[in-house]
Amino acid sequence: MTITYATAPGRLPGAGHALSLMRDPLGFLQSLRHHGDLVRVDLGPMPSLFVTSPALIQSVLTDRKDLLDKGRFYDKVRPLTGNGVIHAHGDEHRRQQAMIKPSFHREQIARYAKVMHEVTAERSGSWRPGECIPVDKAMRDITFNILAATMFGSAVGRAAHEELAQLLPVVLEAIMWRTVSPGDLLEKLPLPMNRRFDRAFTGLREAISRVMLAYRSSTGGGDRSDMLSMLLEARDEETGLPMTDEEVCNQIVSVTMAGSETAATAMAWMFYELARHPDIERKVREEVREVMGDRDFEMADAGRLPYCRQVLQEVMRVRQPILVISRRAVRDFPLGGGRVKAGTELFYSPYAVHRDPDLFNDPLRFDPDRWLDRPAASLPKGAYTPFGAGPRHCIGEQFAWAMMHAVLAVVVRRWQLVLSPGTKVREMPWATVNPNRMPMTALPAPGRGGRA
Template identity: 30%
Template sequence: MTKDIFELPAPPVSSIVGHLFDLGQDPLSFLSACRDYGDIVPLRLGLTPTCLLTNPEYIEEVLKNREHFIKSRGFRVLKSLLGEGLLTAEGDSWFRQRRLAQSVFHQKRISGYGETMVDYTYRMLQSWQDGEVHDIHADMMRLTLEIVMKCIFNTDVNAGEAKVVANALDMTMHWFESKRRQNFLVWEWFPRPENIRYRHAIAEMDAAIYQLISDRRDRNENRNDLLSMLMDAQDEETHEQMNDQQLRDEVATLMLAGHETTANALSWTWMLLSQHPQIRAKLEAELQQVLQGNLPTIDDLRRLPYTQQVIKESMRLYPPVSLMGREAAQDTKIGEYEVSQGTTIMISQWVMHRHPQYFERPEAFQPERWTEEFEKQLPRGVYIPFGDGPRICIGKSFAQMEAALLLATIAQYFQADLMFGFSIVPQPSITLRPEYGVKVKLKQIAHLPSLPKQQEQVSAPR
C-alpha cells in the first residue's frame, strides 16, 4: 500500500508562500534542520509541491531513474546558456550526447591533460610573492578557467575568441545567481537591463564558439584537444557525429562545469587547511617525502594518498554543488510513497555529507576518515559530490585529477593563511561559492624548481 508524502511530518509554515522564505533566507541551515523530520520531508515552495530526501536509498532510487525524474525547473533555466548539453538535456537527446561524449572522457585521454594543469599552475606561482594578500578563490577561478580553455581549444584564455568566451561566461554566471535569489520570478525575456546584458553575453559567446568550431572544420586539423575529440566522436550504432549546435552546447557545458566546481573545491580546501595547521603540516610532509620539491605528475598521484583524502574531506564539508533538484515527469513512487507529476525532489549534498548517522563528528575536518574500509561501508547516496546514477558527472575523473595536481603543486611551495576578521560566507547557487571570496596572506615555504629550457618556454606567461 502506497502512502502520501504530504501526510508526513514537515517544518511549520510561517508564510503565505510556504517554506520559500525560510529556504531563501538560509538554505543550508534550513535544509539541515529539515533532516530531523524523517527520510522524506514534505515542503511547500509557493505553489510547487516539493520534498527533501534524506534517505540514501531513496536518493539512489531517484538518481538512477532518469526517465521518471528529470532536472528541476530551476535548473532548466540554464538551457538558455547550455542548450542541450549534458547537464541540461533529457531523454533520447541526453542519451545520445552521453554516448558520443563518453569516449572523450576516457581515463587514458584525460590523463594527457595532467601536464597542462601543472604547467599553468607553475605559471601562476611564478607571479606569487611571499607576504602578498590574495583572494585565493579569484586565483583558483582564473587558473581553472585558463586550464579548461586550454584543454578545450588548445589556446590561452587571454587570446582572441577564448577571452570573449570567458568574459561572457562570467557575466551569465552572475545573471543566473541573481535570478536564483529572485526565485526566477523575473523572466529572462523581460527587457530589464541585466536580462539584455545576459542575452547579449550569450550571443557573444555563441559567436566566439561557432567561429572556433568553423575555423577547426575549415582547417581540418586535430589539435589533440577536447574540441577535436568531440568533433571526432562517432556514435557506435548510428555512426553519426555532433553537428555545430551540439558541439556548441557541449563546449559551453564544459566551460561552466569544467572550472567552477574545481575552483570552489580548492578554495574551500585552502580555507580548511589554514584553520587546521596540523593537517596542513601532514599534507606538506607527504608532498615533501614523495615529490622532494619537484612538480607532480599523473604517476605521482597514486603515491599521494593523504592529498587525495584532504580533497575528499574538503568536498564532504563543502561540496562544490550543495543542492540538486529533480522533478517527477509522471506519477510515480519513491519507496512506498506516491509522488505526483510535477513534484520537485530536492537532494542536498550539504545535508547528506554532514549526516551524523554516517559520519562521526560530521562537522569536523578529518581527512583520515577516508580509509578504504570506510568508503566500502558507506551507503551509496550519502557521499555524492559528483551526483550518481546514469547522470553522474562525466568529468568526475578530470576534476579529481585536476584538484589533486593543483593542490600538490601549490601546497609544496606556499601556505595560504586566512586574513584575521575576514568573513567567509558559503553561497549556495548553481555551485557552492564563497560569496565574498577567501582573503589570504601568502607565505612561501620553498623555492620553485627551475624548469628545463624547453619546458620554460611552454610555461612562460604569454
C-alpha cells in the same frame, strides 16, 4: 526499512517555506532530516519533496527507467545552454553521453594533466611573497583558464584562451542566477544584468564558432587532444553522424556549467581548511615533495598521493559546494512505499547529507583521517555523493579530481596561504556554497624550495 513522511514546519499561506529558506537556507536544509525521509517543502506556491534518506537518494539518483528528468530549475536555463548533456533526457541523454564520453577517458585526462600543471604554475607563479591573494577569485581564474586550455588546446592562441576565460564566468553567473531566481519574470525584464548576460552568451557562442572555424581551416598538425577536437570528431553510434555546431557549442556550455564553479569553490575551501589546519597542510606538502620532487604533476600522481586524496575527499564532504540537486517525475512511480505523482519536483541536498551526524561522526570537524577509518565505499549508498550517482553521474568526475590534485600539488609545493588576521569567512548559499570572501597572504612554502 520504515519510511517517514512530513511537511516541514513554518509553511505560510501563499509563501510556503520561502521565508524560512531566505532567513537561513543552510540551517533549513540541514533541519529537514529531523522531520522525515521525504519532506514536503513549498517553494512559494510550488510543492516539492526533499529526500533526506541516503537509501531514497540512491534510488532517485540511480533511476534507469527514465522516470525522472532534471526539473523545473534546469528548464529555466535551457534556452541559454541548449539541450546539452546536462539537460537531455532518456535516449537523447544516452546518445549525447556516449558521444562525449571519450573526451573524459582516463588516457585523455592524462593529457589534460599537463595543461592543468602549466596553467596553475603560471597563474600562481605571478603571486609575490607577502601579497594578499583573494583565493576564491584566484581559484576561479585558474579553473576557467584550465577549462579554456583543455577545451580548445592548440586550436586557438593565447588571446582566444583569455577571451573565453573572461566570458565563461559571466555566462556561468547568468546560469546560476536564473536557476535560483524566483519565478520567470526577473530574467525577462530589461535589467542591466540581463543585458550583460545576453551579451556574454552571444559573445561566447561567437567565440566558440570562431574557434571551430579556425580548427576546420587549419592544415593539421600540433596537439589535437583538446575537448573541442574530440567533440568535433565524435560520431553517433547508430547513425555515424557528427554533432552539429550548435550541439558542440551546447556541450561546451554544459561542461562549463557542470564543473567550473563547483571545482573553483571546492578548491578555495580546500586552501581555507589547510590554513586553519597547519599540521594537515604540512603533511600534504611533505607527501607532494616526497612523491613528485621537482617534476611536473602527472595524472598517475593522483594515485600516488593518498593523503592528498583524503584531504580532497574531506573537502568535498564538509565543504560540499553543491547545495541542492533537483529532479522531476516524468510519470508516476513508487518511492519509499509511497507513490510520487508525475510533475512532482524532488530535491536533495548533498551539502546537508554530508553533514549528517548519523552518517559522519563529528561532521563539522575537518578530519581527512576519517576516510582511513571508514572508506567511502563502506558508507550507505547515497550518503556520500560529491559527483552524484547513477546514469546522470557527473561525466567529468575524474577530470575534477585530477584538476584538484594538480592545483593542490602545484600550489603547496611553492606557497603557504595564510588567512589574513581578523578575517571571518562566511558560507554564502547560492547555486553553490561560496565563501563571501577569502583574502589570504601568499608566503614562500616552508622547508626546501622547489619549482611550481
